[in-house]
Amino acid sequence: MLALSAWAAASSRAWAQAPMEPHERDLYEAARREGQVTWYSAQYSADTSEAIGRAFTERYPGVRCSVVRSTSQVAFQRLSQDQRAGVxxxxxxxxxxxxxxxxxxxxxxxxxxxxxxxxxxxxxxRTADPDNYFQYSSLGIYLLGHNTNMVSDAEAPKSWADVLDPKWKDKLAVGHPGFSGAIGIWALQMRSMFGPDFLRRFERNKPQVGRSSIDPVTMMTAGERAVGVAVPSASTLFAASRGNPLKLIYPTEGVVAVPAPSAIMSNAPNPNAAKLFMEFNTGPALSRITRTMFSESLRPDVPPPEGCRPLDQVTLLSPSLEDADRGVPELREQWRDIFGV
Known part of the structure; x- marks a missing residue:
């Protein structure tokens, strides 16, 4: 990790000192008059979010990035509260x-x-919305993981369907779609693949339910549960890099890919800084920083993180944005009814 941190710091410094493109400089001059940008971040871990915020401020002195980190559902609730309060x-x-x-x-x-x-x-x-109201800014890969001290490679589940096997009762951990948008997408994809009774069959194995998709990684690390379900590849690899006995499992059906957008609010108090931050989100600097924390690179000019399979060698499973809009709210209610949480 020390080598990765040093590489990330050196990469960030090099980018911070690089000449600005004309469109970037124009936005920076306008953003500097605003002085800050507030980012509701739910796509990256707290550590990664803070690293992104620091790198942005280093690149653009005088424009401070205020990071408000939470899970996706909590971030959306906060946004809704802001609207109701007229703030x-x-x-x-x-x-x-x-x-x-x-x-x-x-x-x-x-x-x-x-x-x-x-x-x-x-x-x-490259295109999340044909009308350009939102733009992809992260790519989460969600799969299975296991504590190698508790479950061997040979014994570990090989597919999403395997987590329904009764032998995994009291050994699984998962996040909650009421807090994590990624878990909502995962559950929607599982229901599409395995039928409407998937969640009820899954609940019979009594998984330990956290909030964030990262919580099962913590549970595996602590030895509380042997197998993490729908865990992010980035957080799992990061924990493993720190000496924890964790290993990814690429399910035979494929991994759940969650390309996640960012957008500028119509009432953004710092609209120019927001546009500058969106340029930063989609440029090479962000991928150089996040790959050191094992997040997927968003660009072909930045290599994927160590320990990840190349995306062209993996089956990517993902519902459409429209299906997520229709299906996830109903699925959250079904989850609470089935799991009681």
Whole structure:
């Protein structure tokens, strides 16, 4: 980790000192008059979010990035509370639940803006919304993981269907779709693949339910549960890099891919700083920083993180944004009814 941290710091410094492109400099001059940008961050861990905020401020002195980190559902609830109170606090909203953006766009609460840097992203991430009200800014890969001291590679589940086997009763951990947008997407995908009774069958194995998708990683690390379900590859690899006995499992059916957007709020108090932050989100600097924390690179000019399979060698499973908008709210209610939490 020391080597990764040193590399990340050196990369960040090099980027911070690089000449600005004309469009970037124009935005920076306007953003500097505003002085800050407030980012509701739910796509990255707290550590990664803070690292991104620091790198942005280092690149753009005089424009402070205020990071408000939470899970996706909590971030969306906070945004809704802001609206009801008539308060404008959030400049850039970043959720792992794509359905949030369908709803916000429908309510005319987003600013139309396409970052220039979006043209250099992976083809699958270049366009989130044909009308350019939101733009992909992260790619989460969710799969299985296990504590190697508790379950051997040979014994570990090999597929999503395997977690329904009674032998895993009291040995599984999972997040909660009422807090994590990614878990809502995962549960929706599982129901689509395995039928409407998937969650009831899954509940019979009595998984320990946390909040964030990261919570099962913590539970595996602590030895509380042997197998994490729908765990983020980034957080699992990060924990393993610190000497914890964790290992990823790539399910035979494929991994759940959650390309997650960001958007500028229509009432953003710092609109120019928000546009500058969106350019930063889609440019190479962000991927250089986040890959050191094992997050997927968003661009072909930045290599994937160590320990991850190349995306072209993995089956990616993901419902559409429209399906997420329709299905996740109903699924959250079904989850609470089935799991009692």
């Amino acid at each position: 404008a606090q959030c400049d850039v909203f970043a959720s792992s639940n794509g359905g949030h953006y369908i709803q916000l766009k429908r309510q005319n609460r987003l600013t139309q803006f396409r970052p220039v840097n979006a043209d250099g992203m992976l083809p699958m991430l």
